[in-house]
Amino acid sequence: MPPAASAFSALSERVSLHTACVRAGQPRQDALDAVTTPIACTATYAFGSTAELRDHFEGRTDREEYGRYGNPTVRVAEEKLAALDGGQDAALFASGMAAITTTLFALLKKGDHVVLTADCYRRTRVFVQGFLTRYGVVATLVPAGDLDALEAAVTNDTKLIITESPTNPYLRIADIAAISRIKSKSPRLKVIVDATFATPVNQRPLSQGADLVIHSCTKYLGGHNDLLAGVVTGDAGLVSIVRDLRSMLGSVLDPHAAYLLLRGIKTLALRVERQNTTALTVARFLEAHPAVERVFYPGLPSHPDHELARRTMSGFGGVVSFVLRTTLEGTARALDACELATMAPSLGGVETLIEQPALMSHYEMTPEERAAIGIRESLVRLSVGIEDASDIIADLERVLRTIEIANDSAAASCGNNTQV
Numbered sequence: 001m002p003p004a005a006s007a008f009s010a011l012s013e014r015v016s017l018h019t020a021c022v023r024a025g026q027p028r029q030d031a032l033d034a035v036t037t038p039i040a041c042t043a044t045y046a047f048g049s050t051a052e053l054r055d056h057f058e059g060r061t062d063r064e065e066y067g068r069y070g071n072p073t074v075r076v077a078e079e080k081l082a083a084l085d086g087g088q089d090a091a092l093f094a095s096g097m098a099a100i101t102t103t104l105f106a107l108l109k110k111g112d113h114v115v116l117t118a119d120c121y122r123r124t125r126v127f128v129q130g131f132l133t134r135y136g137v138v139a140t141l142v143p144a145g146d147l148d149a150l151e152a153a154v155t156n157d158t159k160l161i162i163t164e165s166p167t168n169p170y171l172r173i174a175d176i177a178a179i180s181r182i183k184s185k186s187p188r189l190k191v192i193v194d195a196t197f198a199t200p201v202n203q204r205p206l207s208q209g210a211d212l213v214i215h216s217c218t219k220y221l222g223g224h225n226d227l228l229a230g231v232v233t234g235d236a237g238l239v240s241i242v243r244d245l246r247s248m249l250g251s252v253l254d255p256h257a258a259y260l261l262l263r264g265i266k267t268l269a270l271r272v273e274r275q276n277t278t279a280l281t282v283a284r285f286l287e288a289h290p291a292v293e294r295v296f297y298p299g300l301p302s303h304p305d306h307e308l309a310r311r312t313m314s315g316f317g318g319v320v321s322f323v324l325r326t327t328l329e330g331t332a333r334a335l336d337a338c339e340l341a342t343m344a345p346s347l348g349g350v351e352t353l354i355e356q357p358a359l360m361s362h363y364e365m366t367p368e369e370r371a372a373i374g375i376r377e378s379l380v381r382l383s384v385g386i387e388d389a390s391d392i393i394a395d396l397e398r399v400l401r402t403i404e405i406a407n408d409s410a411a412a413s414c415g416n417n418t419q420v
């Protein structure tokens with residue numbers, strides 16, 4: 001059984017987030033006297049005697065047993081992440097989706113009801129609606145930002161509210177404290193927040209009443225576009241239920257990826273604070289540009305959740321979405337012309353990435369289907385990296401200058417049906 005996370009939680013209460021990024025999570029014993037956490041590259045762990053084995057199984061020792069149940073390098077990363085989120089414990093997974101699917105499988109059974117916000121991560125929604133329903137789970141989707149609809153959707157059978165903040169691609173902000181108050185309607189109700197876009201630097205949902213937080217560590221936490229990982233943090237009892245299923249499903253994180261993650265997190269606060277600043281600068285530049293019809297960034301007063309973000313977050317994040325005054329093809333040409341911003345899915349790394357959701361994450365949909373969920377043809381999502389803001393802006397400025405503004409772009413295929 002893994003140890004309780006009390007030591008690092010205590011640390012995280014005394015030190016700043018910057019300090020916790022570097023120092024929270026310590027290997028339990030380190031034969032190398034290394035300052036950094038070694039990669040424990042082993043599939044199994046030796047017992048010196050049957051007596052040691054008995055001590056382990058009867059919970060008298062704190063040690064590893066077999067790689068699918070735990071790994072010391074992974075454990076240190078879990079301790080660090082628990083400390084950053086202010087959680088009692090954390091469990092790491094091979095990807096963000098492994099964290100989400102394992103958590104939902106672990107906490108739901110036939111007949112349970114889940115409420116999720118309509119703009120949550122698409123794979124999460126597809127998993128719940130298209131897969132969990134096969135096992136008798138009932139799901140209700142409610143519009144983003146509609147607390148009344150959320151509360152009205154909760155019944156006696158509701159086990160989970162799954163929300164996300166900020167959301168992709170319109171960066172809607174969830175009022176986590178208000179959502180968590182809905183828990184008083186039903187004693188078994190838990191709130192899970194996918195806080196991938198926020199990171200513990202910008203928002204700590206557990207302190208606002210959420211029971212569990214999930215991050216795709218592939219994004220900001222790893223931060224270097226070199227690993228896949230996911231984590232669930234929060235209440236120790238819930239995390240333990242999720243970890244037990246992980247041991248069965250085998251969706252564990254490899255110790256090499258855990259090492260990269262530990263290394264990445266050391267600079268998390270530095271990176272995210274810079275990305276917050278750069279994204280706001282870029283968002284203001286875009287909002288003033290004639291080729292840009294609309295910018296979605298919670299740090300701008302024009303964003304519908306600006307006040308909520310100011311009240312509940314300590315930074316607005318590194319992702320900026322915007323609609324160009326041109327067509328699908330005009331937008332594609334603009335992205336093709338970018339030199340600094342790299343066209344790629346994903347976000348949160350040190351490299352600035354750019355994508356056109358209509359031709360990337362929502363490619364297989366028809367224009368009508370995209371319109372129905374508010375994905376405009378000329379929508380662009382930019383994830384700013386840690387390059388100089390002036391270089392990012394120069395790249396965008398050069399590209400935007402070439403755009404031939406389409407007169408009909410405001411009407412282009414999506415009408416008034418955007419989610420914001």
Ligand SMILES: *Cc1c(COP(=O)(O)O)cnc(C)c1O
Binds near residue numbers: 095121194196217218
């Ligand atoms: C990327 C992402 C996921 C999935 O994470 P993977 O590590 O790609 O499996 C889940 N939620 C959000 C909000 C994401 O951005």
